[in-house]
Amino acid sequence: MPEVQETILEIDLNALKHNFEYLKSKLKPKTLFLAVVKAFAYGNDAQEIAKYLQDLEVDYFAVAYANEGVALRQAGVTTPILVLHTLAVNFDAILENNLEPNLYNAKILNEFIAFAEEKNQNEYLVHIKFNTGLNRLGFWENDIDYLVSKVKATKAIKVKSLFSHLAASEDLNEKEFTLNQINSFKTIAENFSKAIGYQPLLHMCNTSGVLNYPEAHFDMVRCGIGLYGFGNSEIQSANLKPSASLKTVISQIHHIEKGESVGYNRAYKSDRLFTKTATLPLGHADGIGRIYGNGKGFVTIHGKKAPIIGNVCMDMIMVNITDIDCKEGDEVIIFDGKITSAETLAESAGTISYELITGISQRVKRVILK
Ligand SMILES: *Cc1c(COP(=O)(O)O)cnc(C)c1O
Numbered sequence: 001m002p003e004v005q006e007t008i009l010e011i012d013l014n015a016l017k018h019n020f021e022y023l024k025s026k027l028k029p030k031t032l033f034l035a036v037v038k039a040f041a042y043g044n045d046a047q048e049i050a051k052y053l054q055d056l057e058v059d060y061f062a063v064a065y066a067n068e069g070v071a072l073r074q075a076g077v078t079t080p081i082l083v084l085h086t087l088a089v090n091f092d093a094i095l096e097n098n099l100e101p102n103l104y105n106a107k108i109l110n111e112f113i114a115f116a117e118e119k120n121q122n123e124y125l126v127h128i129k130f131n132t133g134l135n136r137l138g139f140w141e142n143d144i145d146y147l148v149s150k151v152k153a154t155k156a157i158k159v160k161s162l163f164s165h166l167a168a169s170e171d172l173n174e175k176e177f178t179l180n181q182i183n184s185f186k187t188i189a190e191n192f193s194k195a196i197g198y199q200p201l202l203h204m205c206n207t208s209g210v211l212n213y214p215e216a217h218f219d220m221v222r223c224g225i226g227l228y229g230f231g232n233s234e235i236q237s238a239n240l241k242p243s244a245s246l247k248t249v250i251s252q253i254h255h256i257e258k259g260e261s262v263g264y265n266r267a268y269k270s271d272r273l274f275t276k277t278a279t280l281p282l283g284h285a286d287g288i289g290r291i292y293g294n295g296k297g298f299v300t301i302h303g304k305k306a307p308i309i310g311n312v313c314m315d316m317i318m319v320n321i322t323d324i325d326c327k328e329g330d331e332v333i334i335f336d337g338k339i340t341s342a343e344t345l346a347e348s349a350g351t352i353s354y355e356l357i358t359g360i361s362q363r364v365k366r367v368i369l370k
Contacts (some may be wrong), residue, residue: 038065042224043244048368095119127159165206207227246334255276278321295308299334
């Protein structure tokens with residue numbers, strides 16, 4: 001492994017492959033696998049990850065916004081790409097890059113049909129989302145007649161898939177609610193397909209859905225967080241390997257005497273005779289938010305925990321290394337797959353792995369381990 005000389009996010013493609021194969025092992029052989037690579041593949045590196053998964057013959061990709069799909073096409077990705085959150089302003093980019101829009105309400109449906117007709121499209125592939133309880137995006141069950149009449153009235157689009165999203169697939173206390181969502185989606189899918197006269201693909205499960213609700217895998221599953229190594233529970237995460245490790249180095253060490261303070265607003269005041277601190281080259285502009293400051297978050301140096309002291313600065317944090325034998329230039333681990341997972345660090349500040357990993361900013365250099 002190369003020596004760390006600055007803040008880097010190391011991305012381990014072998015871990016990604018392990019997670020992909022583990023999640024696939026939970027599926028029937030015919031179930032398709034859609035990899036969710038939105039938000040820079042959850043902060044990893046969307047282009048590298050997508051190209052790698054394409055080589056592993058993943059069936060589909062999803063991004064949140066069209067520009068994310070455009071970046072994948074520019075990187076040479078040819079696998080179908082579903083745009084989860086279609087906005088009318090992005091229709092041109094969608095068409096030019098052969099992206100497949102999610103149509104989730106009457107406004108976006110009608111606008112896209114008009115657009116596709118004007119561009120002389122024939123059976124342009126679209127996906128229809130139904131709301132079964134998350135109340136975020138999607139048509140309602142009683143929109144089916146309207147929807148089908150609109151789709152049947154044009155040759156410009158064809159419905160490639162119907163889908164819905166679970167609200168609490170990771171929470172087994174909400175099993176009854178989830179089973180209701182699944183049943184409601186089944187009814188919707190049946191009624192829609194009968195009325196339209198052909199059978200679109202059906203999909204509903206995110207990572208936790210894949211692991212907790214095998215009866216809801218349908219034709220395809222949509223995995224994000226699991227690919228990057230987290231399973232929304234300790235037991236499930238144990239079978240997965242975090243793909244990203246955030247590492248840095250010690251820039252400077254200070255010896256602080258009793259009563260002295262560290263950082264902005266003098267938020268940390270030393271109450272020991274001597275405190276040794278290390279200044280590290282990453283801060284809230286790199287994705288380590290202020291919530292990790294003042295003793296909540298920590299880093300690991302030579303296997304020992306060093307709490308973040310004082311307020312997190314834009315470009316730096318200071319950590320307490322009083323009891324750690326280390327020197328300037330030594331390696332620091334913020335999270336990895338072995339010592340501290342992003343899940344543990346996120347929990348220390350009351351947030352979740354999704355937020356921590358997707359928030360690692362583009363300033364941090366990505367290093368791909370193959
Ligand atoms: C982000 C997203 C997913 C992926 O969810 P994970 O919990 O990360 O597996 C799946 N479907 C939709 C609609 C999403 O927005």
